[in-house]
Amino acid sequence: MSVAVKKFGGSSLSTPGRIRQVAEMVARFHRTGRPTVVVVSARGDSTDELLAAALELNAAPSARETDQLLATGENASAALLALALHDQGAPAVSLTGPQAGIRVSGNHGAGMIAEIDPARILAHLRRGQVVVVSGFQGSDAEGDVITLGRGGSDTTAVALATALSAASCEIYTDVKGIYTADPRVVPEARVLSTIDAGVMAEMAFAGAQVMHSRAVELAASHSIDVVVRGSFTTEPGTTILGRSIDVLESQGSITAVTHDTDIVMALTRSRRPRDGLAADVLTELARASVPVDLLSWGAPDDHGFRMGFALHGSRLAPAREALSRIAAGLGCETDVDEKVGKVSLVGVGLLNRPDYTARMLALLSRMGVTPSWVSSTHLRVSVIIPLDRVLEAVTALHQEFGLGRDDLDTPSMAAV
Numbered sequence: 001m002s003v004a005v006k007k008f009g010g011s012s013l014s015t016p017g018r019i020r021q022v023a024e025m026v027a028r029f030h031r032t033g034r035p036t037v038v039v040v041s042a043r044g045d046s047t048d049e050l051l052a053a054a055l056e057l058n059a060a061p062s063a064r065e066t067d068q069l070l071a072t073g074e075n076a077s078a079a080l081l082a083l084a085l086h087d088q089g090a091p092a093v094s095l096t097g098p099q100a101g102i103r104v105s106g107n108h109g110a111g112m113i114a115e116i117d118p119a120r121i122l123a124h125l126r127r128g129q130v131v132v133v134s135g136f137q138g139s140d141a142e143g144d145v146i147t148l149g150r151g152g153s154d155t156t157a158v159a160l161a162t163a164l165s166a167a168s169c170e171i172y173t174d175v176k177g178i179y180t181a182d183p184r185v186v187p188e189a190r191v192l193s194t195i196d197a198g199v200m201a202e203m204a205f206a207g208a209q210v211m212h213s214r215a216v217e218l219a220a221s222h223s224i225d226v227v228v229r230g231s232f233t234t235e236p237g238t239t240i241l242g243r244s245i246d247v248l249e250s251q252g253s254i255t256a257v258t259h260d261t262d263i264v265m266a267l268t269r270s271r272r273p274r275d276g277l278a279a280d281v282l283t284e285l286a287r288a289s290v291p292v293d294l295l296s297w298g299a300p301d302d303h304g305f306r307m308g309f310a311l312h313g314s315r316l317a318p319a320r321e322a323l324s325r326i327a328a329g330l331g332c333e334t335d336v337d338e339k340v341g342k343v344s345l346v347g348v349g350l351l352n353r354p355d356y357t358a359r360m361l362a363l364l365s366r367m368g369v370t371p372s373w374v375s376s377t378h379l380r381v382s383v384i385i386p387l388d389r390v391l392e393a394v395t396a397l398h399q400e401f402g403l404g405r406d407d408l409d410t411p412s413m414a415a416v
Contacts, residue, residue: 151212
């Protein structure tokens with residue numbers, strides 16, 4: 001069975017008119033005879049509205065009830081799209097994540113897909129129905145709903161494509177593909193025709209919001225190509241290659257400039273350090289499902305223990321709870337700076353090209369911007385800078401590395 005998986009984001013479903021457009025598109029495709037699974041996000045701003053309603057009633061809503069509530073956003077999208085498909089003459093059925101056989105482990109609000117039993121989806125496909133699945137959710141061993149956190153619907157789509165051995169996986173969004181920078185910030189940004197999954201995962205983790213890093217990593221681990229394209233355009237979009245492209249490290253290249261304004265920097269200190277404290281801090285953060293970036297610490301000395309790291313602002317509350325458990329017995333203190341943002345150069349072979357980092361820092365210096373943190377890897381150079389200078393820095397770096405020039409649209413990168 002040559003299944004096609006298509007995922008539509010919330011902006012593509014934000015109005016009845018847009019839902020009808022999506023239904024027309026899906027119905028046309030279904031008439032070609034291809035078995036079709038559609039994954040949907042919550043409509044427009046409905047997730048934010050549901051969360052605001054919860055906070056209005058309870059300043060500290062329980063994680064379980066929050067998941068129960070937020071999952072209804074995707075469920076509403078799925079049911080509405082199924083109804084619109086019926087109106088187009090296409091047989092369709094909507095399924096929640098648990099009904100679709102998606103089993104999840106981990107904490108509420110940050111679950112991880114453990115397994116998928118596709119039996120029910122396959123049964124509906126054999127009956128000739130379009131299956132519309134609520135993204136962002138699944139159920140745990142006790143049957144409770146657990147949401148997948150940021151980018152969860154992308155992860156749902158790729159996981160279903162894997163479980164169904166799908167012939168294709170397409171992510172439809174409100175932009176034309178993967179750009180060399182956020183086009184809302186840099187109008188000159190270009191759409192990349194193809195990009196390596198490793199580079200794309202790094203872009204996503206560094207702040208690019210078109211697709212989540214977990215979804216890209218999952219696609220790469222199963223060698224699945226994913227196409228990202230605009231919902232209401234005929235342009236081909238960007239193909240994220242689920243296999244590595246052969247690139248000489250000596251070439252060194254910059255693919256994109258990304259930024260993230262949902263970032264806080266944390267510095268944890270203890271004047272009573274002990275061996276293994278760094279591991280304990282990271283273990284507690286992992287238990288709270290708090291991923292960290294730009295991690296740095298040194299061996300304990302006369303000044304005690306110091307560990308710095310970046311995390312998403314949306315995970316600050318569980319991070320504080322995790323760190324407080326350690327602080328109780330060791331006298332740890334954590335300072336948090338919320339008025340910062342992260343700007344990154346993403347590409348390949350960057351450790352072999354320190355001149356790229358030098359150019360980045362020199363440009364920021366000319367702008368009067370002093371980074372408080374710098375980190376370099378093979379695929380990314382990131383800096384932490386004042387929040388109010390982030391967008392200006394993105395625009396300047398995009399121009400500095402010539403990423404807007406049409407003659408640089410080579411597979412996976414723009415060579416400099």
